[in-house]
Every structure is written in C-alpha cells, then in structure tokens.
Amino acid sequence: MQRCHWAGQDPLMCQYHDHEWGTPLHDDRALFEFLCLEGAQAGLSWRTVLAKRARYREVFHDFAIDRVAAMGDAELAALMGDPGIIRNRLKIGSVRDNARAAQRVIAEHGSLDTYLWSFVDGTPIRNGWADRTQVPATTERSDRMSKALKKRGFRFVGSTICYAFMQATGMVDDHTADCFRHRAA
Secondary structure, eight states, X not given: OOOOGGGTTOHHHHHHHHHTTTOOOOOHHXXXXXXXXXXXXXXXXXXXXXXXXXXXXXXXXGGOHHHHHTOOHHHHHHGGGOTTSOOOHHHHHHHHHHHHHHHHHHHHHSOHHHHHHGGXXXXXXXXXXXXXXXXXXXXXXXXXXXXXXXXTTOOSOOHHHHHHHHHHTTSEEOXXXXXXHHHHO
C-alpha cells in the first residue's frame, strides 16, 4: 500500500496517516488537542509527539478546554517532571493559555470549529501534489490563521505549525497523488 513518504514503515505513523491525518475534524475538543500537540512538536518530530499523545491526554484532562483553562500554576509546574510529555516550560504553559484563548473564541463564534474552519471557508482544500517536494510548509491561509490566533492570545501557532494543523485536521488534504488516501478521498 502506497502512503505519503513521511509515514515510512513505522506502525504508529502509518496508523496515524491511514486513519487521522487529512480527515476533516469538527470537534472542538479534538481541534484544541491538535492545535496544542502541533505546538508541542515545534523543533521536534511528529513521531515524538504522537508517542506521547496518550500521556498528554492524561495530564491535560483529555484536552477538555474548560478543565485545561482552569489548571493552576502548581499543576503546570509539576508537569516539568513528567517524562511522558515534552518538558518545555513554555510549551506546557501554552496549553493553558491556548485553552483560555479558545474559550474566548467559543464565546464569540459559538465554537472553535466554526472559527478555525473559517480560514478555509468551511470546506477542505484538496491539493493534488504529484510528489512530496511540492507540498508547502506554509501558505497564505496558514499565515492568516497564525496572525489571527496570535492576536487572540494563542501561543506556539506560527505559520508552519498552523499549516501542519490544517493538514492534520483535514482543512487541507495534502496526501500526495500516489498515496492510497488521496485516491480514496
């Protein structure tokens, strides 16, 4: 079975590629989770984050936005000693900051889903890249999303992170033309 090059032969990456990456996602909790995990990936491999996802879900209350927003400083500080997550103080703190920013977005727009999907006009963008060298790291839309999220108080949301988030949540379908998921879409 032909997959996008980045999935390789790693079972965890193949499972993620085959069942999640590029699938349109509209659940606020799940969108929040991906936004935080993409931010945690900054400077690291997605494989590293994916291997730690279960522990992230445990320590961040399954990414329940209101529960994460209510986390105290001591609870966040204690996570610096947890080898099951990426122990970077700024990245850990950004999860709570992002939850609080998400609460404001939800209050204003009704849902995180409505707001985030507005950057693609509510419809997935299906690209037809012939090979991996054509897939961009950022786009004008990810630039706009990054700028808007930063203005609203989100952290670890640069344009590259936003584009990876858009790919992960199906806002953008970047399965290459030779990938079985591209043909199935």
